[in-house]
Amino acid sequence: MTHAGLPLRPSARMRRRSAVNRLMEGVGTIAALVAVSLLAIVVVSVFRRGGGEISWGFLTKAPAGYGLPGRGIASALVGTLLLVLLATAMALPVGVLAAIYMTELAPRQISGVFRVALDVLNGMPSIVLGIFVYGLIVVAHGQSGLAGAFALAIIMLPLVARSTQEVLRLVPSTLREGGLALGAERWRTVVGLILPTTFGGIITGTVLAVARAAGETAPLLFTSSIISTPGVTWNPLHALASIPFTIFQLSESPDPADHRRAWAAALVLIAFVLLASLAARALLARTRRKLAR
Amino acid sequence: MSVVPSSHPLHLGGRRARGRLGDLVLHGVTLAAALAGVAVLVLIGLEVVEGSHRAFGRFGLHFLASSAWNPVKDVYGAWPYVYGTLVSSLLALAIATPLSIAIGLYLSELAPRGVRGAIGALVEMLAAIPSVVLGLWGILVLGPFVRAHVEPWLNHTLGFTRIFDGPYSGFGLLPAILILTIMIVPIVSSICRELFLAVPSELEEGALALGTTRWEMIRGVILPAARPGIAAAAILGLGRAVGEAIAVSQVIGNSNGGIARSLFAPSNTLASGIANEFQGATSKLQVSSLFYLATILLAIGLAVNLLAQLIVRRFEFRRTGVD
Numbered sequence: 001m002t003h004a005g006l007p008l009r010p011s012a013r014m015r016r017r018s019a020v021n022r023l024m025e026g027v028g029t030i031a032a033l034v035a036v037s038l039l040a041i042v043v044v045s046v047f048r049r050g051g052g053e054i055s056w057g058f059l060t061k062a063p064a065g066y067g068l069p070g071r072g073i074a075s076a077l078v079g080t081l082l083l084v085l086l087a088t089a090m091a092l093p094v095g096v097l098a099a100i101y102m103t104e105l106a107p108r109q110i111s112g113v114f115r116v117a118l119d120v121l122n123g124m125p126s127i128v129l130g131i132f133v134y135g136l137i138v139v140a141h142g143q144s145g146l147a148g149a150f151a152l153a154i155i156m157l158p159l160v161a162r163s164t165q166e167v168l169r170l171v172p173s174t175l176r177e178g179g180l181a182l183g184a185e186r187w188r189t190v191v192g193l194i195l196p197t198t199f200g201g202i203i204t205g206t207v208l209a210v211a212r213a214a215g216e217t218a219p220l221l222f223t224s225s226i227i228s229t230p231g232v233t234w235n236p237l238h239a240l241a242s243i244p245f246t247i248f249q250l251s252e253s254p255d256p257a258d259h260r261r262a263w264a265a266a267l268v269l270i271a272f273v274l275l276a277s278l279a280a281r282a283l284l285a286r287t288r289r290k291l292a293r
Numbered sequence: 294m295s296v297v298p299s300s301h302p303l304h305l306g307g308r309r310a311r312g313r314l315g316d317l318v319l320h321g322v323t324l325a326a327a328l329a330g331v332a333v334l335v336l337i338g339l340e341v342v343e344g345s346h347r348a349f350g351r352f353g354l355h356f357l358a359s360s361a362w363n364p365v366k367d368v369y370g371a372w373p374y375v376y377g378t379l380v381s382s383l384l385a386l387a388i389a390t391p392l393s394i395a396i397g398l399y400l401s402e403l404a405p406r407g408v409r410g411a412i413g414a415l416v417e418m419l420a421a422i423p424s425v426v427l428g429l430w431g432i433l434v435l436g437p438f439v440r441a442h443v444e445p446w447l448n449h450t451l452g453f454t455r456i457f458d459g460p461y462s463g464f465g466l467l468p469a470i471l472i473l474t475i476m477i478v479p480i481v482s483s484i485c486r487e488l489f490l491a492v493p494s495e496l497e498e499g500a501l502a503l504g505t506t507r508w509e510m511i512r513g514v515i516l517p518a519a520r521p522g523i524a525a526a527a528i529l530g531l532g533r534a535v536g537e538a539i540a541v542s543q544v545i546g547n548s549n550g551g552i553a554r555s556l557f558a559p560s561n562t563l564a565s566g567i568a569n570e571f572q573g574a575t576s577k578l579q580v581s582s583l584f585y586l587a588t589i590l591l592a593i594g595l596a597v598n599l600l601a602q603l604i605v606r607r608f609e610f611r612r613t614g615v616d
Contacts (some may be wrong), residue, residue: 002405021506028403031395032412035482038475039419045434046426097326104325105320117331123598124466124591127564128341131571136530154333161330177588185312187319215423217539219563222571244425244539251429251543259433268561277421283415283506 043270043286050267053260059268062232063241073265075232079145079240084214084238085226086149087156094161102161103168104190109260122158127218129154134222145236148224155216156209163205167198170291204280211276215269217244243269294385299526303419308538329412341591344584345400345579356585364548364575369582377560378593381541382534384556390527393478397485398511413486417488418478428543431472436463438536443467444557458555468555469565474538477530484526488519532597538564563590 010018061072098118102111133151141147171194179189226239233240243265249263322495348356348369351534359370400413440463446456447467490513500510516523546559547569553560563586 017506017509021508022509024508025403028399031389031392032399032404032416034392034418035416035478036412039422040413040425041434042419042422042430045430049433088337094326094329096325098330101320101323101327105323114327114330116599117334119602120595120598121334122329123532123536123566123594124337125594127567128337128587128594129534131339131344131567131584132337135573135584136336136342136464157330157333184314187315188312190319201610211421215421215425217423218423219567221568225572238436247425247429248539248543251425251432256300262429263433266429269423269610270426273421274418277418 010213033093044102046263046270049260050263050265051265054087054267057265058261060078063246070108073242073243073246073261073268076243076246076265077268078232078234079224079242080214080244081157082234082236082240083149083152083220083242084210086146086215087152088206088210090150090153090157090204091160091209095157095163095205098157098204099161099168100190100195103165104194105186108128118158118161118165121154122162124154126155126216127221132221133219136225143222143224143239144242145224145238147243148220148240149236151219151223152213152216156213157207159209159212160202160205164198164206167201167205167287167291168194170201170288171197172291197291198287200283200290204283204287205278207276207283211273211280214276215243215244215273217248220245299327300483338591341587345581345588347580347581348585352582352585356582357589360551366577367576367578369579369585371563371582371586373549373552374561374563374566374586375589377466377545377566378535378562378564378590381469381473381545381560381562382531384466384470386473386479386527386531386533388470389481389530390523391479392474393481393485393526393530394516394523396478397489398515400482400486401489402511402515412484416479417483418479419475420483424476424537424540425543427472427475428540431540431544435471436468439463439468440472446577448557455554456556459553459557461557462546462559462599465558466546466560468543469541469545469560469562470556470567472544473534473537476537476540477533479527480533481530484529485519485523486527488522489515492518504560521607525601528597528601528604531592532601534563535593535597536564539564539567541565542568551555559587563587 058072059077060074060075061075086230098114102114106114129151131184132154133147137147137150175193175197176189179193180186183193185264220242224239224240224242225245245264247265247269248260250265253259336574345457352359352369356369356371357375358372359368360372361368361370362373363369363524374576392562396416400416404412444457444461444463446465448461451457496514496518500514501507541562542565545561545565547561547565547568548559549561549570559563567583567586567590571583
């Protein structure tokens with residue numbers, strides 16, 4: 001088979017082509033490595049520098065007051081908890097209902113208009129939301145946990161609505177048709193048949209939105225930001241402290257002790273956010289499997 | 294379509310009427326929720342524009358071109374903020390886009406099947422890091438590193454361009470660009486991955502069957518097919534970079550003293566400027582000027598978003614139009 005004049009060796013041109021191929025594959029691999037190592041570097045920095053400062057007292061004691069050393073971040077933990085709970089209470093029902101309207105009831109064009117609106121809302125710079133709530137509420141009523149939660153709810157709304165829509169689309173249409181064929185009204189089909197199958201997806205979306213809202217600083221700057229007061233505030237009618245704002249404040253301080261506390265607070269925040277994203281991922285996989293059956 | 298005469302002869306049972314009512318309530322409540330989203334959007338526009346009314350009346354459109362930002366004299370101009378925003382986000386995008394395309398290609402075409410999902414998840418995790426944490430890292434880890442290694446190196450090799458000039462500080466445009474790059478890479482690269490995965494595998498296999506190498510197939514088939522989508526992804530990344538306030542204000546050095554050619558110099562962006570100055574704002578005109586900055590930011594954000602959506606729509610249309 002092999003003739004002397006037909007050597008089975010790659011030509012110079014072929015060698016060059018495969019060298020270029022290998023080079024570009026290498027570039028892709030290195031790029032992915034860069035992204036993953038950036039994540040590792042940031043997370044490791046936070047854990048190494050913040051780990052030593054974390055203690056039971058740090059988590060459960062209120063700060064000593066601005067400029068004073070020591071004590072903990074209890075008021076910020078409570079504040080973030082309240083802000084996120086209130087924001088969820090505002091965004092979750094509206095987001096789910098809006099998604100039901102867009103996927104189950106609205107004519108296509110109209111639901112397209114709403115989709116564009118939600119996408120634009122999703123891309124809105126969060127500092128603009130802060131300014132907006134400042135003008136709408138804070139100018140007249142002063143800063144409060146409610147105002148901050150409202151700003152966070154605007155961030156959560158498109159996330160909740162979109163993930164609800166996605167899981168509604170996964171619901172097999174046979175379920176819808178079956179309900180209607182049995183003579184059930186539209187609302188019974190939606191409330192009794194479709195919604196229960198989408199719980200997993202809605203929870204996933206909510207967890208992701210909570211993770212996002214818990215880490216936001218910009219919407220709180222003008223709506224619920226206080227220089228750490230001694231004592232823990234549970235009243236959302238007053239301005240609430242929050243973990244992101246605490247980190248922001250401590251990071252701008254020249255004092256290395258403040259930096260250590262900022263790292264520790266960042267560790268708390270990042271651990272929460274990463275765990276929430278992981279949990280959401282697992283939940284999503286489970287919902288997909290269940291609906292695919 | 295069911296045609297029901299208005300004078301329905303049949304008596305509607307109570308159950309039936311309740312069903313009607315239930316449907317009506319469901320329709321009403323869900324429509325109200327959907328409208329609430331639109332209402333918020335409209336309110337945001339009105340509120341921000343109204344807040345900037347005083348500054349608009351005083352400075353007009355000249356505000357955009359003026360570099361004066363002087364609370365003592367109560368004179369304000371947006372140009373340094375606009376300039377800082379443009380330079381930081383465009384340069385971040387210039388670094389992030391090729392990097393993201395490469396990551397997207399790795400995740401969709403090159404990575405071994407076993408690690409593909411895991412690496413994709415890790416890249417997306419990068420997007421989950423709160424910006425204030427990234428900013429803290431920027432101040433205390435990235436900044437010192439940039440000051441000690443990156444800035445001296447850039448100055449030695451490219452200092453003659455005067456773009457990398459001046460004292461090394463670790464605060465300024467350069468670290469802001471790097472932080473923004475880190476923030477937008479996960480967003481752009483996960484969109485890229487989806488785009489590349491959506492390219493029909495018949496086309497890829499066809500190219501490979503013709504004897505192309507994997508890179509030639511990528512360059513000849515995947516990248517051209519995904520080009521509009523890549524543009525949309527980059528624009529969405531740009532929108533994110535333009536709107537980022539906290540992390541940028543932590544590392545950019547916050548100057549409002551005008552414009553320097555060097556990337557080492559402290560600067561400011563629209564978003565970081567608002568974040569920084571708002572609490573210190575004393576006069577009504579200054580607050581209104583900050584609302585004016587927010588209006589510009591809103592306009593950029595809106596334009597960027599709609600443009601990206603337009604590209605995606607046309608792209609989808611073309612793809613489905615072929616079928």
